[in-house]
Amino acid sequence: MPTIRDVSKLAGVSVATVSRVLNRSGYVHEETERKVLKAIKELNYTPNFVARSLTNKKTGTIGLMVPDITNPFFPELARAVEDVMQQYGYTTILGNSDENPQKEKQYIQLLKQKYIDGVILASTALTAEEVHTFKVPVVVLDRVVLSDNIPMVTSKNREGAREATRFLLKQGCRKIAHLRGPVQLRIADERCHGYLDVVEKLEWFHPGLIVASNYDMRQAMQATLELLKKHPDIDGIFAGNDIIAIGAMRAVQLLGISIPEEMAIIGYDGITMGEIVYPELTTMAQPIYEMGALAARMLIKMIEKQPLDTLYYELDVQLIERGTTRKG
Structure with missing residues (x-):
């Protein structure tokens, strides 16, 4: 069975840093947090207190709303969200809105009945005013909602x-x-x-x-x-x-x-x-995976009532040249 020391060795950080990541206490740089989570996943390390800590939360469940699950972009995004949430002991419920405001509202009402701890919205059929009515933390992902105080992750x-x-x-x-x-x-x-x-x-x-x-x-x-x-x-x-x-x-x-x-x-x-x-x-x-993972970490911090470094992330994109364009 792997130990917390094994995690710290593989991640190249101290045991105390691993403990801060697991307990979501104190400041940990995002790059360091990624290394720790990667080591935990590779070692399949499951600390006993994670299960016990779930009793201190409402349900340990979050909702992820996407507009079209048949678009391969969104399963890749969802995978990142689920990976990070799972490392922190959360379960992810996926909803597919088809960019339909009514369907999205129905999903949100259903999720509220399930007493979820937070929502990641990769579908924005809802207005900023409607998002503000949520009684749980919300992060908007790969979409833009015109609001100064709704956390968002998007690209340039x-x-x-x-x-x-x-x-x-x-x-x-x-x-x-x-x-x-x-x-x-x-x-x-x-x-x-x-x-x-x-x-x-x-x-x-x-x-x-x-x-x-x-x-x-x-x-x-x-x-x-x-x-x-x-x-x-x-x-x-x-x-x-x-x-x-x-x-x-x-x-x-x-x-x-x-x-x-x-x-x-x-x-x-x-x-x-x-x-x-x-x-x-x-x-x-x-950076599909990075966007999903970042949104998940932001939501976890909000659920745990920890301050966010910023409310808005706009990540760089990269030109990948392949066969549908001529070589220069």
Whole structure:
């Protein structure tokens, strides 16, 4: 049976630091906390007091609300949340809202009846005012709610969109379309604004080059087919997420247009599916696991009534160049 000393040795920290992480007492740097949690997981270490400490909480259960579990981005995000929560003795209940405000409200009411200790919202069909009515701690993940006091974890969506669009221009693209996400979704708006920041004043730009596809692969495929009928000279596509990009790839291939020689495509998110399509998808990758783990740690601190270092995290994104764009 592994001991707390084994954990401290593997993590390269003191026994006292491991104890602070497990007890959620005192300050521990986030990087140090990650090392300790990784060591605990690798050793399969289960301290006896974790089970006993659950009697001091309401239920040891949190809710995680996602908009579409069929989008591979959200299972990857959920895995990170569950991993961290499990290390601290919490159980995660998953809800799928389909971006439906009524369905999301029904889930929240159900979760409240289960006496959950907190909620992570990766679905934002709710307004800031509605979120404020929750009687438990809430962290918003991969979404933006207009409020100064709701903790949030997101990525640099607008900046990433600018980088993606500039990259297509550097690749030699002369007319770039944008397949955007839902119009009511703020992160989709930010990615669209990032695209516009780069192309809006270029002579070839036309508002008709922006088409909504609602993060749906089939809709994206159909939207791309229609777009290329109207604008056959498009030679670059910046998609609002990887699912949209894969739908666009399918449409382009059906039309017999070669990727990347005649059409360059770049997605957004960095899901693992992008590595198994052909050609492999170039993408602006979000730090998916880090985002989920960070949101989980924030929620735990709130449940344990510990202060947060900040209420808002906006993480960097990274361009991953693969086969759907030409090599420079």
